[in-house]
Amino acid sequence: MKTQVAIIGGGPSGLLLSQLLHTRGIQSIVLECKTKEYVLGRIRAGVLERGLVDLMSEAGVADRMKKEGYPHEGTLISYGDEEFRIDFAGHTGRSVMVYGQTEVTRDLYEAREQSGGIMEFNVDNVVIEGADTDTPQVTYEVGGETRRIACDFVAGCDGFHGVSRQTIPLDVRREYEKVYPFGWLGILSETPPLNHELIYANSGRGFALCSMRNENLSRYYIQCSLSDKPEDWTDAAFWEELKRRIPSKYAEKLVTGPSIEKSIAPLRSFVTEPMRWGRLFLCGDAAHIVPPTGAKGLNTAASDVHYLYNGLRDFYENNSTDGIDTYSTKALARVWKAERFSWWFSSLMHRYPDQSEFDLKMQIAELEFLRSNTAAQKAMAENYVGLPY
Ligand code: FAD
Ligand code: DHB
Numbered sequence: 097m098k099t100q101v102a103i104i105g106g107g108p109s110g111l112l113l114s115q116l117l118h119t120r121g122i123q124s125i126v127l128e129c130k131t132k133e134y135v136l137g138r139i140r141a142g143v144l145e146r147g148l149v150d151l152m153s154e155a156g157v158a159d160r161m162k163k164e165g166y167p168h169e170g171t172l173i174s175y176g177d178e179e180f181r182i183d184f185a186g187h188t189g190r191s192v193m194v195y196g197q198t199e200v201t202r203d204l205y206e207a208r209e210q211s212g213g214i215m216e217f218n219v220d221n222v223v224i225e226g227a228d229t230d231t232p233q234v235t236y237e238v239g240g241e242t243r244r245i246a247c248d249f250v251a252g253c254d255g256f257h258g259v260s261r262q263t264i265p266l267d268v269r270r271e272y273e274k275v276y277p278f279g280w281l282g283i284l285s286e287t288p289p290l291n292h293e294l295i296y297a298n299s300g301r302g303f304a305l306c307s308m309r310n311e312n313l314s315r316y317y318i319q320c321s322l323s324d325k326p327e328d329w330t331d332a333a334f335w336e337e338l339k340r341r342i343p344s345k346y347a348e349k350l351v352t353g354p355s356i357e358k359s360i361a362p363l364r365s366f367v368t369e370p371m372r373w374g375r376l377f378l379c380g381d382a383a384h385i386v387p388p389t390g391a392k393g394l395n396t397a398a399s400d401v402h403y404l405y406n407g408l409r410d411f412y413e414n415n416s417t418d419g420i421d422t423y424s425t426k427a428l429a430r431v432w433k434a435e436r437f438s439w440w441f442s443s444l445m446h447r448y449p450d451q452s453e454f455d456l457k458m459q460i461a462e463l464e465f466l467r468s469n470t471a472a473q474k475a476m477a478e479n480y481v482g483l484p485y
Contacts, residue, residue: 109380110253145482165195
């Protein structure tokens with residue numbers, strides 16, 4: 097087979113890139129190692145920045161999001177029984193959209209299917225060859241058969257555990273990592289959200305987040321130990337612990353119910369540099385991971401897609417390599433800012449095992465500074481709604 101861009105990974109990055117390229121008549125093939133149902137079964141991000149919302153519009157897949165998504169103009173932050181609001185709209189004139197990653201992915205699959213996009217599922221043993229030449233190739237196995245794609249470019253959109261990053265030689269690649277000493281236990285429940293805006297809660301017992309998907313679907317997270325397993329937590333134990341971590345006025349009105357999904361995610365900050373090697377470009381989680389505090393993972397994947405899509409357009413439409421030559425530098429400049437914000441917000445909101453009394457006082461002082469200082473609130477709001485592309 098032959099195509100212009102071989103895309104490894106059928107998660108949000110790979111699908112969005114494929115659909116955007118399609119709008120400009122640039123061909124691609126998406127290779128996904130799981131089934132579509134498996135990808136759609138993963139419950140992940142829930143908050144979209146304006147940049148991603150605009151990319152969805154540009155890709156022609158924004159109709160359902162505009163109907164069913166919820167614009168949020170602010171968020172609440174609590175510590176103990178204290179709370180304050182960060183006014184995104186007031187500080188930045190912008191809002192974010194609450195619309196699940198599952199729905200983004202579903203809309204993209206539908207659009208790719210409707211326009212006859214080639215997607216191969218259940219692929220195995222994907223190997224990228226000749227990425228440092230002008231004629232890269234991707235080989236893979238599917239249904240016991242080996243296939244080969246000759247292409248102009250390879251987009252590595254295959255997440256943190258994919259093959260694309262590993263294809264870049266070790267003497268070219270530099271990795272930066274911080275692993276956090278806790279995880280997030282998340283549940284989805286068919287109950288009304290606790291509040292019309294999200295609540296990020298710092299408490300003596302650890303972090304909690306009250307989020308949502310729609311009027312009758314709520315998403316809650318609590319900081320947990322890395323040794324915990326989802327099955328260690330009954331629904332009743334989860335709700336009890338969540339109530340202890342949020343201000344009492346919210347705990348009293350929390351509507352609980354059976355969980356329909358329960359999972360634990362470890363927290364990690366990770367960046368690989370550069371994000372390009374020859375004709376191979378890394379996008380999204382394949383190149384970087386942020387801790388989820390602040391909802392930057394999916395949104396940073398989207399900004400990579402924006403830079404790569406425009407670089408590839410420049411190549412095919414204007415015969416210029418400027419966009420692809422500056423891809424890594426431009427993407428990384430924004431990635432590091434998202435890394436900083438996610439690291440800062442995580443540090444502000446969690447209990448760390450080695451935290452001293454002094455460290456705890458610093459957290460409270462920082463929260464009180466944020467609560468009372470409009471410049472600090474504006475900085476937080478600008479980062480949360482998303483820095484410009
Ligand atoms: P992925 O979504 O990981 O997609 C990569 C795809 O590539 C996958 O479908 C995978 O099956 C496929 N793949 C992997 N290897 C291969 C291979 N060798 N060949 C072919 N295909 C391959 N972000 C937030 O903002 N908020 C959250 O609450 C949040 N929660 C998260 C919870 C978890 C458990 C995880 C792992 C991430 C979470 N994130 C969250 C991050 C966010 O979901 C990711 O940033 C986002 O999914 C990145 O999209 P992606 O397409 O780059 O990678
Ligand atoms: C959600 C996840 C986040 O990490 C976050 O900061 C906000 C919302 C969510 O899944 O709804």
